[in-house]
Amino acid sequence: MVWQIVVWAGDLPPILLPSPWAVAVSAWETRIDLYHGFRVTGAAALAGFLLSILIGTAMAAVMSQSVVLRLAMYPYVILLQTVPIVAIAPLLVIWSGYEFRTVVLVTVIISLFPIVNGVTEGLLAIPQDRLDLFRLYGASRWQTLWRLRIPAAVQYLMVAAKTSAGLAVIGAIVAEFFVGTGGANYSGLGTLITGWQKMGRTAPLMAALCMSTLLGVTMFVSVQLVSRTVLKRWMTQE
Secondary structure, eight states, rough: HHHHHHHHHHHHTTSSSSSSHHHHHHHTTHHHHHHHHHHHHHHHHHHHHHHHHHHHHHHHHHHHOHHHHHHHHHHHHHHHHHOOHHHHHHHHHHHOOOOOOHHHHHHHHHHHHHHHHHHHHHOOOOHHHHHHHHHTTTTOHHIIIIIIIIIHHHHHHHHHHHHHHHHHHHHHHHHHHHHHHGGGSSSHHHHHHHHHHHTTTTHHHHHHHHHHHHHHHHHHHHHHHHHHHHHHHHHHHH
C-alpha cells in the first residue's frame, strides 16, 4: 500500500501522517463518535438534499412558464452558486443559530443550483411538434406542464440529483465547521474534524475524513439506484 510505504520510507511522525493501521485503530477507538457523527451529518445532508429537490423543482416549474420569470429569477439562483459557502455560512449561523436547521439550510443552498438548472433545462427541452399537438387539443398551461413538461424533465432531474447528492454532503460538513464551534451539543463529522484538528489528533481526523467519504459515496450510490429504478419504470410506462 502506497500510504504505508510513504510512512515507512519517510519516517514521518504520526501527527503529520499516521499509518493506515494507526488510523484503523483510532477509528475503532472512536467508533461511537464516528457512528454518531455519520448519522448526524447524513441526516442533515439527506434533509437538505430532499429539500433542494422540492424547492429546485418548484422554482424550475415557475421559471419554465415565462422568459420574463427566468430572467428575473435566474440571477439569484446563480448568486447562490457563485457566492462561497464559507462566506455566507457564518451569517447563516448568526441568523439561524448553532442548530441542526442551520446545517440543513447551508446544505440546501449549496445543492440547489444543479436541481434548478437541470430541471429547467428538462422542462424546456420539449420538441415543438409535441407542444403544437397539446395546443391543437386545447391543453391549458397547467396541463402542458403536468402531462408533458414534467414527465420529460424526470431524466434531467435524476442526472442533476447525482451532482446535488455529493454537494449536499460537502455543504453539511462545511456548515458543521461553523455550527460545531458554538459550544452547542452538535457532533457531526464536520465538528469532529474541527475538534480533532485543533487537538492535533491526526489519526482520528483521518478516520473522520474516511467516514465523510463513505457518506458521500453512500449518498451517490443511493441516488444512482433510485435513478435507475425510476427511469426503468418510467421508460417501461412510456
